[in-house]
Amino acid sequence: MKRLMALGLTVLLAACAGPDLRGTGDLGLVVERADGRLQVVETTGSTSLGTIAGLGDLSHASVVFSRDERFAFVFGRDGGLTKVDLLRRRIAGRVMQSGNSIGGAVSQDGSLVAVANYTPGGVKVFDSRTLEQVADIPAVGADGKRSKVVGLEDAPGNRFVFSLYEAGEIWLADFSDPKAPAVTKYPGIGNQPYDALVTEDGRHYLAGLFGEDGIAMLDLWHPEAGVRRVLPNYGKGEQPLPVYKMPHLEGWGASGREAFLPAIGRHEVLVVDTATWQEVGRIPVAGQPVFAMLQPGGRRLWVNFALPDNDKVQVIDVPSRTVLATLVPGKAVLHMEFTPRGERVWISARDSDQVTVWDTASLRKVAELPAAKPSGIFFTARAHRTGL
């Protein structure tokens, strides 16, 4: 009897410990935007593991991860919120929650996933386990109209912060009691906020303004102090070039006291002192930057560009603020993602239908992966970073 049980146990264990047993810390997703499909990739051997299809309109789609790094939440342009299982490589849940959404965030404790919607403008919050709706916050600004919601970010204290594009407001929604969220509104923060970020330490929320110069900043340690304007010269200023693609603020990181921002309508990356929130320098680059992403460790900054320079990526040496190298990873470079500790960077080139993987020390290409019109690349390590 005992032997039989032991045998049974062994069989059971063998069944559980099949070849599929693996961690998720080196996994990620590549968005194949035209086909509504995701590729599941792994960064240890730089390979693709398979695909997950049926995700709808994925133009400008973004992805966040569950705190156990097993599931991803994908926000699609068609208003779909899809939960995918990275290990089983299949859809674990999907709700059509609005007409048009742009992005979202997972709460600090991992229990909630919030979605920012354009139409109808507002934020919806869901239980991250079941995708059941927990809250609906229509974005009706002081102007009495519904605004598109942009720059939705998670913040410490189970809070979400977001901006109202038309109304020009920042809202701070405290979900420490998910049944009774408390929303604090900051009207009059500036004209047309279009994107935002939360700094890596979770302290500051920064919203870029399209309609005027400067950045609206909320200190999340002191929300009672209100929103103030920093970097008064950040923006289009005089003689701007046409902006074919809005720069993204995500990817912001501080190297010592210095942080870096893509300039709007100029061939420059701005250097910002995060102690004084003043601009302290400009680095000339090859085109209008879209992403200016600091490599983990802060020594190098990687920059991609809007049309017509979107075939290039420039690598900037942070201490000397000079361009070290100009890479040409393919046509229409849309996104870059570093492996968790930064030894490699993955770059998507939409019109070349490929993702390339680069060694960040030697700046050599180490792998190429075919992908259909790839856009965003998202690795699971984001799960443990505030504001991603």
Added chain:
Amino acid sequence: MRGAVLMAALAVLALPAAAEPPAARIGELRELVAQDCGSCHGMSRAGGLGAPLTAEALAGIGDEALEATILEGRPGTPMPPWRGLLNEADARWIVRHLKGETP
């Protein structure tokens, strides 16, 4: 003199070319509309930061007004002037494409 006549003939020949972009260019324009306009207007043109650009949404707006919006942009909004990358013929083709008059 012969040269001048030839030039005049060429100029006449050039006209229809300006009305319709060459086939290779049309392929590029189709991609541009889906992908690059799509980053603000949605790949299915249902709208995003920018207004919807579906045939229904544009039905009431004149072709010339739309061409002007594309080439000159809408100052004070994120809609950029595309003149640096597109010419009149391109803009005209895009408007017909958006209105569903060309595939």
